[in-house]
Amino acid sequence: MEDNTTNSIPEIKKLGDLIQDIKIAMLVTVSDGNSLHSAPLMTQEVDFDGSLWFIISKASQKASDIHNENRVNVIYSGHSKYVSVTGVAELVDNQPDKVRELWSKAYEVWFPQGPNDPNIQLLRIDVEKAEYWEGHSNPVAKILEFVKLTTGSRHIKMGNHGELNLRH
Numbered sequence: 001m002e003d004n005t006t007n008s009i010p011e012i013k014k015l016g017d018l019i020q021d022i023k024i025a026m027l028v029t030v031s032d033g034n035s036l037h038s039a040p041l042m043t044q045e046v047d048f049d050g051s052l053w054f055i056i057s058k059a060s061q062k063a064s065d066i067h068n069e070n071r072v073n074v075i076y077s078g079h080s081k082y083v084s085v086t087g088v089a090e091l092v093d094n095q096p097d098k099v100r101e102l103w104s105k106a107y108e109v110w111f112p113q114g115p116n117d118p119n120i121q122l123l124r125i126d127v128e129k130a131e132y133w134e135g136h137s138n139p140v141a142k143i144l145e146f147v148k149l150t151t152g153s154r155h156i157k158m159g160n161h162g163e164l165n166l167r168h
Contacts, residue, residue: 011164015130016048018083019076027054028073029065029089037065043076044102050166051126052085055102057110058121066091072125080135080159085127092122127166135159 019025024040031037039062041054052074056062066072066089076083092098096115099122103115111117 008164008166011130011166012048012050014162015083015085015127015132015164015166018081018130018132018134019043019048019085022076022078022081022083025052025054026075027062028075029062030069030071031061031065032068037061041074042104042106045104046101051124052087053098053102054123054125055099055107055111056121056123057119059119060121062123063091063121066123074125081132083130083132085125085130087125087127087129089123089125092124095122098122129166130164131162132164133159133161 023043025043026038027041028036028038039060041056041062044053046053070089072087072089074085074087076085099115099120102122108114111120
Protein backbone atom coordinates (compact mmCIF):
# COMPACT_ATOMS: atom_id res chain seq x y z
CA MET A 1 0.00 0.00 0.00
CA GLU A 2 1.39 3.39 -0.96
CA ASP A 3 1.70 5.98 1.77
CA ASN A 4 0.22 9.27 0.57
CA THR A 5 1.13 11.14 3.73
CA THR A 6 4.08 13.43 4.18
CA ASN A 7 5.86 14.43 7.33
CA SER A 8 5.87 18.08 8.26
CA ILE A 9 9.42 19.13 9.19
CA PRO A 10 8.49 22.09 11.48
CA GLU A 11 6.02 19.93 13.42
CA ILE A 12 8.56 17.12 13.75
CA LYS A 13 11.15 19.57 15.10
CA LYS A 14 8.67 21.13 17.55
CA LEU A 15 7.56 17.75 18.90
CA GLY A 16 11.18 16.58 19.16
CA ASP A 17 12.03 19.72 21.15
CA LEU A 18 9.04 19.19 23.47
CA ILE A 19 9.84 15.58 24.38
CA GLN A 20 13.65 15.45 24.16
CA ASP A 21 14.36 15.84 27.89
CA ILE A 22 11.52 13.70 29.23
CA LYS A 23 12.84 10.33 30.42
CA ILE A 24 9.58 8.41 30.99
CA ALA A 25 6.47 8.26 28.82
CA MET A 26 3.14 6.54 29.44
CA LEU A 27 1.98 4.27 26.62
CA VAL A 28 -1.80 3.82 26.43
CA THR A 29 -3.05 0.81 24.49
CA VAL A 30 -6.44 -0.85 24.02
CA SER A 31 -6.64 -4.31 25.56
CA ASP A 32 -8.47 -7.22 23.99
CA GLY A 33 -11.33 -6.49 26.40
CA ASN A 34 -11.60 -3.04 24.81
CA SER A 35 -10.41 -1.24 27.93
CA LEU A 36 -7.50 1.18 28.12
CA HIS A 37 -4.20 -0.04 29.54
CA SER A 38 -1.34 2.29 30.52
CA ALA A 39 2.28 1.45 31.19
CA PRO A 40 5.44 3.53 31.66
CA LEU A 41 8.27 3.25 29.16
CA MET A 42 11.80 4.62 29.10
CA THR A 43 12.18 7.16 26.33
CA GLN A 44 15.03 7.01 23.85
CA GLU A 45 17.82 9.50 23.38
CA VAL A 46 17.73 9.54 19.59
CA ASP A 47 16.84 12.30 17.17
CA PHE A 48 13.08 12.36 16.62
CA ASP A 49 12.21 11.83 12.95
CA GLY A 50 8.43 11.37 13.17
CA SER A 51 8.54 7.92 14.75
CA LEU A 52 8.95 7.04 18.41
CA TRP A 53 10.98 3.94 19.28
CA PHE A 54 10.81 1.88 22.46
CA ILE A 55 12.22 -1.41 23.70
CA ILE A 56 9.58 -3.67 25.24
CA SER A 57 9.25 -7.36 26.10
CA LYS A 58 7.75 -9.75 23.56
CA ALA A 59 5.66 -11.26 26.37
CA SER A 60 4.33 -7.91 27.65
CA GLN A 61 0.72 -6.77 27.85
CA LYS A 62 1.74 -3.90 25.56
CA ALA A 63 2.83 -6.27 22.80
CA SER A 64 -0.36 -8.31 23.14
CA ASP A 65 -2.53 -5.18 23.04
CA ILE A 66 -0.78 -3.84 19.93
CA HIS A 67 -1.33 -7.15 18.13
CA ASN A 68 -5.07 -6.57 18.63
CA GLU A 69 -5.25 -2.78 18.17
CA ASN A 70 -2.35 -0.73 16.83
CA ARG A 71 -3.69 2.78 17.53
CA VAL A 72 -1.98 4.11 20.65
CA ASN A 73 -1.46 7.21 22.75
CA VAL A 74 1.85 8.22 24.34
CA ILE A 75 1.84 10.80 27.13
CA TYR A 76 4.84 12.86 28.26
CA SER A 77 5.01 15.14 31.30
CA GLY A 78 7.88 17.20 32.60
CA HIS A 79 9.22 20.67 33.43
CA SER A 80 5.94 22.59 32.94
CA LYS A 81 5.08 20.81 29.70
CA TYR A 82 2.61 18.09 28.84
CA VAL A 83 2.41 16.28 25.51
CA SER A 84 -0.16 13.79 24.24
CA VAL A 85 0.84 11.91 21.09
CA THR A 86 -1.39 9.67 18.96
CA GLY A 87 -0.11 7.29 16.36
CA VAL A 88 0.03 3.85 14.86
CA ALA A 89 2.18 1.24 16.58
CA GLU A 90 4.11 -1.56 14.94
CA LEU A 91 6.03 -4.40 16.56
CA VAL A 92 9.35 -4.57 14.71
CA ASP A 93 11.58 -7.66 14.55
CA ASN A 94 15.03 -8.47 13.21
CA GLN A 95 16.69 -5.09 13.65
CA PRO A 96 19.65 -5.76 15.97
CA ASP A 97 21.36 -2.52 14.92
CA LYS A 98 18.31 -0.52 16.04
CA VAL A 99 18.24 -2.36 19.38
CA ARG A 100 21.92 -1.46 19.93
CA GLU A 101 21.22 2.16 18.95
CA LEU A 102 18.43 2.41 21.54
CA TRP A 103 20.11 0.29 24.21
CA SER A 104 21.15 1.70 27.57
CA LYS A 105 22.47 -0.05 30.66
CA ALA A 106 19.15 0.60 32.44
CA TYR A 107 17.48 -2.05 30.26
CA GLU A 108 19.57 -4.80 31.88
CA VAL A 109 17.04 -4.91 34.72
CA TRP A 110 14.45 -6.31 32.28
CA PHE A 111 16.79 -7.88 29.74
CA PRO A 112 19.76 -9.39 31.63
CA GLN A 113 21.23 -10.92 28.46
CA GLY A 114 21.84 -7.44 27.08
CA PRO A 115 20.84 -6.14 23.65
CA ASN A 116 20.84 -9.70 22.25
CA ASP A 117 18.19 -10.88 24.74
CA PRO A 118 15.63 -12.98 22.82
CA ASN A 119 12.76 -11.37 24.76
CA ILE A 120 13.41 -7.91 23.30
CA GLN A 121 10.71 -6.50 21.06
CA LEU A 122 11.10 -3.19 19.25
CA LEU A 123 8.08 -0.92 19.20
CA ARG A 124 7.83 1.83 16.59
CA ILE A 125 5.05 4.40 16.76
CA ASP A 126 4.48 6.48 13.66
CA VAL A 127 3.17 9.73 15.09
CA GLU A 128 0.09 11.19 13.44
CA LYS A 129 -0.59 14.14 15.70
CA ALA A 130 0.25 15.62 19.06
CA GLU A 131 -1.26 18.10 21.44
CA TYR A 132 0.84 20.01 23.93
CA TRP A 133 0.62 22.43 26.82
CA GLU A 134 3.62 24.48 27.92
CA GLY A 135 3.46 26.42 31.16
CA HIS A 136 5.68 29.26 32.28
CA SER A 137 9.01 27.93 33.47
CA ASN A 138 9.73 31.20 35.27
CA PRO A 139 8.21 31.11 38.80
CA VAL A 140 7.80 34.91 38.85
CA ALA A 141 5.72 34.80 35.66
CA LYS A 142 3.51 32.10 37.21
CA ILE A 143 2.94 34.22 40.32
CA LEU A 144 2.07 37.30 38.25
CA GLU A 145 -0.53 35.35 36.26
CA PHE A 146 -2.07 33.97 39.47
CA VAL A 147 -2.21 37.51 40.92
CA LYS A 148 -4.03 38.67 37.78
CA LEU A 149 -6.49 35.83 38.26
CA THR A 150 -7.20 36.74 41.89
CA THR A 151 -7.81 40.38 40.96
CA GLY A 152 -10.54 39.40 38.51
CA SER A 153 -8.61 39.69 35.28
CA ARG A 154 -10.02 37.51 32.52
CA HIS A 155 -6.87 37.87 30.42
CA ILE A 156 -4.34 35.55 31.94
CA LYS A 157 -1.80 33.47 30.08
CA MET A 158 -0.71 30.37 31.93
CA GLY A 159 1.24 29.05 28.97
CA ASN A 160 0.92 27.83 25.41
CA HIS A 161 -1.33 25.18 23.94
CA GLY A 162 -1.00 23.78 20.46
CA GLU A 163 -1.65 20.91 18.10
CA LEU A 164 0.79 19.37 15.67
CA ASN A 165 -0.22 17.32 12.64
CA LEU A 166 2.73 15.23 11.54
CA ARG A 167 1.06 13.31 8.75
CA HIS A 168 -0.84 15.26 6.13
